[in-house]
Amino acid sequence: MTKEKILAMEPGKELDILVAEKVMNHPVPDFIPEDALDLYLAGSPIHCDSWTCVCRYDEGDVPKWIPDPYSTDPSAAWPVVEKLTEEWTKRNKPISIEVTYDCGAYETKIETWDDDKKNWNEPIFSGSCEAAPEAICKAALIVFVGK
Template sequence: MKTGRELDILVAEKVMGWVVDGDIIENADLDEQGRCTFPSGDFLMNKETREPLPNYSTNIADAWKVLEKLIQLGAEINVGFYKQWDCSIDYPIGCNWLVQAETAPLAICLAALKALGVEV
């Protein structure tokens, strides 16, 4: 999967626990998947914090929020670079997921989804 809003939405829903709610904001439309969209093309804000959808797959500061969420869930994480960016997510029960990608945010997002059993 490539970087972009589709991946950001998947991370928001599957990793960060955002829930899509079309009644949150007036004058919003739903896309074909039932997600709330706005005329600007941006997507639904977080219901609890009213925060706009972060750019998880392209912005390292936003991707770091994904790592912090996984750490809260008990993960051990290693992000590094050797010819390509990689993100390794380990859980003490013996599970390990490693993803390599062109950018650190992309590697983080894909590894997080993989660790949570989401096919990408």
Template sequence: MDREMILKMEPGRELDALVAEKVMRGTAHTYVFNNKTINGMMFQIEDGVIISRVPHYSTDISSAWEVQEKLQDYGGMVLGCYGSKNGARWFSAQTVVNGKEISVTSHTAPEAICKAALLAVLDKE
């Protein structure tokens, strides 16, 4: 996955699963329990495995904040909220990885956070 593909992704479950796997270091899969399909995330722990639902990282600010906190491992993130007199607003998430500034602007803070985090991990690899 490259920068352009990440920036073109729409907020939603595909972006959430990618963040879960690449940034949060879980393994995202689709699981079927009691005839219900859920997007799940598997985390390896010392004594076994935990399976939990993939949070709505790209659409829910409280879930996106977990991503922002995880980005402390990569040097942190600066968030900005901007607006104009005509009512337009946008959000910016910025981080620096390997001396390179990564900046993502979006209509929502969760989307900007997720995409900046993915780009930071991509640059770190």
């Protein structure tokens, strides 16, 4: 997937699925629990890694897995920052992840130290989005799978 395609994606389910699978390394579960509907109706849906088993009345109460709302919920996006930091520092140099708000848009910038660890290199990623979770998810996808 190219950087341009990632940046063109809208926040929502498609982006969340990519983050769950490519960044968090959590493929969609390949099972549906027997008691999924009962647990969902009781207010205790089953959660497995980055996925929640839901049963929607308007879809026939058929259990299905949906991804965590990484691209729209700040609390769901934070584990993406932690995963990005953890995975990057395992394989590379220290990393800086900045999310700032300026003139109506959130800017995410990811940088690494130079070899002498005195200065920052050119950003690996720098882009703006309408919401911080979206910017975080797109930055992480570009680092993990962007070409």
